[in-house]
Amino acid sequence: MNDSIIPVYVLTGFLGSGKTTILNRILDHAKTKGIKPAILLNEVGDVNIEGQLIEADIPMSELLGGCICCTSRGDLGLELVELAREHKPEVIWIESTGVAQPLEIMDGITEASLYAKLELKNVVTVVDSRHLLDRMRIGSGKTFKLMKEQIRAANILVLNKVDLVQTEDLTELQEALASWNSAAKVIVTTRGELDPAVLYAETQPLHAHMHRHAQESAPIHVHDEHCNHDHKDDHVHHHHDHHQHSIVSEFHDHVNVVTYYFQSAIDSVAFENFLKQLPESIYRAKGIVTFRDTASLFLFQYAYKEVDFLRITPQKSVNNVAVFIGEGFSQSELLERLEKLES
Numbered sequence: 001m002n003d004s005i006i007p008v009y010v011l012t013g014f015l016g017s018g019k020t021t022i023l024n025r026i027l028d029h030a031k032t033k034g035i036k037p038a039i040l041l042n043e044v045g046d047v048n049i050e051g052q053l054i055e056a057d058i059p060m061s062e063l064l065g066g067c068i069c070c071t072s073r074g075d076l077g078l079e080l081v082e083l084a085r086e087h088k089p090e091v092i093w094i095e096s097t098g099v100a101q102p103l104e105i106m107d108g109i110t111e112a113s114l115y116a117k118l119e120l121k122n123v124v125t126v127v128d129s130r131h132l133l134d135r136m137r138i139g140s141g142k143t144f145k146l147m148k149e150q151i152r153a154a155n156i157l158v159l160n161k162v163d164l165v166q167t168e169d170l171t172e173l174q175e176a177l178a179s180w181n182s183a184a185k186v187i188v189t190t191r192g193e194l195d196p197a198v199l200y201a202e203t204q205p206l207h208a209h210m211h212r213h214a215q216e217s218a219p220i221h222v223h224d225e226h227c228n229h230d231h232k233d234d235h236v237h238h239h240h241d242h243h244q245h246s247i248v249s250e251f252h253d254h255v256n257v258v259t260y261y262f263q264s265a266i267d268s269v270a271f272e273n274f275l276k277q278l279p280e281s282i283y284r285a286k287g288i289v290t291f292r293d294t295a296s297l298f299l300f301q302y303a304y305k306e307v308d309f310l311r312i313t314p315q316k317s318v319n320n321v322a323v324f325i326g327e328g329f330s331q332s333e334l335l336e337r338l339e340k341l342e343s
């Protein structure tokens with residue numbers, strides 16, 4: 001397999017849509033089938049929460065604290081070439097941040113394929129049914145626009161979280177997907193339950209598809225609200241503020257990310273209340289926390305108002321850390337509330 005072309009697959013979709021849930025299925029499938037994967041994870045936060053829990057024998061490259069569609073785009077190419085050369089995987093999966101522009105990622109992969117034997121095969125966009133439906137009802141906004149861009153760029157669409165919508169809403173969603181991207185294959189799922197073999201299947205040729213959509217969406221990209229694509233000018237602003245154990249950043253001029261490192265164990269009930277009271281402008285949070293009342297480690301997920309906790313026993317030592325992503329929320333207020341949890 002060493003000298004053959006390595007197929008590259010992209011997993012994209014808005015924040016919290018279910019990409020990592022599906023990636024875990026893909027990795028299980030690869031293990032069962034004896035396929036050797038490598039993965040490239042990109043997070044806008046400064047820490048890769050779920051990456052800390054992925055099995056150590058899977059080659060993984062992390063692009064943190066930036067979005068691969070703009071500031072880290074050059075790194076994407078370098079990391080891909082490095083992964084290919086060093087580990088000679090049979091397949092590479094890229095999980096992008098939820099705020100990435102897929103066409104830019106596709107460009108980055110194409111660039112990398114000039115230096116290594118790589119070929120972009122499929123772009124899989126995961127769609128949060130509930131969230132998309134709500135955005136459709138509002139009918140405008142940056143998030144809605146980005147969701148549509150991500151849907152248009154795919155040749156496979158996974159309409160996930162259908163447990164959170166009514167049957168009649170599902171029809172409306174499927175019609176919307178077909179109107180934005182009639183060529184893509186659509187897979188309807190709850191908790192990403194699909195046979196990963198369908199994601200490897202040859203579908204609509206991506207290049208013709210990419211070209212068509214690149215042309216269709218060119219004006220959006222030139223004057224894009226999400227990404228100014230001025231790659232010389234780093235438009236991600238990081239700073240450690242007066243709160244000692246946190247990093248605050250801004251992406252695409254409107255997406256705010258706060259990464260907070262816990263110094264101590266916290267109370268589980270107080271933390272649940274804290275999550276329930278997060279403002280609507282924070283649409284994604286995840287992290288690893290130790291609860292003092294149960295003395296155990298938990299992975300928590302907060303995606304579009306839904307909260308999930310999973311007790312974990314990591315093989316290696318992990319940080320107690322939480323990442324919050326949203327638009328226009330008060331970062332200092334959030335940090336104060338987090339600090340209060342530790343007092």
Ligand SMILES: Nc1nc2c(ncn2[C@@H]2O[C@H](COP(=O)(O)OP(=O)(O)OP(=O)(O)O)[C@@H](O)[C@H]2O)c(=O)[nH]1
Nearest residue numbers: 015016017018019020021098161190191301303308
């Ligand atoms: N109700 C419901 N929850 C789901 C479904 N699929 C995933 N989730 C939950 O949604 C949350 C986010 O899922 P992830 O797979 O981490 O989403 P993601 O797209 O990787 O998130 P980011 O990488 O932060 O953009 C987790 O708590 C999942 O357990 C689903 O079909 N229904």
